[in-house]
Amino acid sequence: MEVREAVERRRSCRAFLDRPVDPTLVRDIVVRAGRAASGGNLQPWIVHVLTGEPLAALVKTVLEAIGERDPRDLAGDYAIYPEPLWEPFAARRRAVGLQLYAALGIGRADAEGRRAQFRHNFAFFGAPVGILVALDRRHGPPQWSDLGGYVATLMLLAEEAGLATCAQEAWTLAHAIVRDHLGLPESEMLFCGIALGHGDQNHPANAFRTARAAPDDWCRFHGFAADTSRGA
Numbered sequence: 001m002e003v004r005e006a007v008e009r010r011r012s013c014r015a016f017l018d019r020p021v022d023p024t025l026v027r028d029i030v031v032r033a034g035r036a037a038s039g040g041n042l043q044p045w046i047v048h049v050l051t052g053e054p055l056a057a058l059v060k061t062v063l064e065a066i067g068e069r070d071p072r073d074l075a076g077d078y079a080i081y082p083e084p085l086w087e088p089f090a091a092r093r094r095a096v097g098l099q100l101y102a103a104l105g106i107g108r109a110d111a112e113g114r115r116a117q118f119r120h121n122f123a124f125f126g127a128p129v130g131i132l133v134a135l136d137r138r139h140g141p142p143q144w145s146d147l148g149g150y151v152a153t154l155m156l157l158a159e160e161a162g163l164a165t166c167a168q169e170a171w172t173l174a175h176a177i178v179r180d181h182l183g184l185p186e187s188e189m190l191f192c193g194i195a196l197g198h199g200d201q202n203h204p205a206n207a208f209r210t211a212r213a214a215p216d217d218w219c220r221f222h223g224f225a226a227d228t229s230r231g232a
């Protein structure tokens with residue numbers, strides 16, 4: 001598979017088949033993603049990869065600790081979005097939520113349905129592999145962006161291998177529970193989870209494709225001919 005095809009095909013997967021992933025392949029993807037570029041080659045990512053009993057134990061602990069609470073009310077270790085979020089970003093965020101809930105048949109007034117779907121984040125959407133990506137909290141914005149590069153590289157490698165992924169910032173809302181459960185040092189800050197496995201392509205949660213802004217909204221080509229400046 002060419003990189004452009006992996007980029008085109010990748011989408012966030014929120015329902016997985018109950019089918020294990022070859023552990024050698026998981027290791028290969030996780031390790032190979034470490035070839036991602038990072039400023040100063042700091043490679044600031046700290047990666048925990050869970051499957052089998054350790055994964056089940058983490059999910060159980062987190063879901064039990066959340067209990068009847070709405071996980072969206074928990075305090076993350078960082079703010080996932082600026083508050084308040086402004087346009088056009090607020091609309092983009094709303095749109096993906098609406099697409100997901102519509103695909104799942106969860107109505108606008110169905111608060112419990114939305115909460116249950118959000119809770120599913122903490123089961124890695126049923127994926128057989130759960131990855132947690134963290135960094136030393138002394139790092140700053142440049143190193144956070146390096147983590148993005150690591151996560152993107154991992155997701156494309158997974159796509160190439162025929163696997164599906166979903167990056168999950170939601171895990172910051174469970175940071176304290178995860179820290180206790182895995183015994184993470186206070187210095188280690190959880191950025192996100194990544195669900196990894198064989199995607200259930202027939203599940204409604206995976207039945208939509210998100211939109212992208214027009215290139216002209218966010219990209220300027222300087223010094224290019226007019227036809228090039230229209231973007232991809």
Ligand SMILES: Cc1cc2nc3c(=O)[nH]c(=O)nc-3n(C[C@H](O)[C@H](O)[C@H](O)COP(=O)(O)O)c2cc1C
Nearest residue numbers: 010011012014096121166167168169170171192210
């Ligand atoms: C760093 C990061 C964190 C994300 N966190 C979540 C999350 O917690 N839960 C979720 O369902 N999707 C999450 N997503 C998926 C985004 O909603 C998704 O990437 C976006 O809507 C674009 O859709 P696509 O990935 O299908 O192209 C996250 C994506 C990224 C890159």
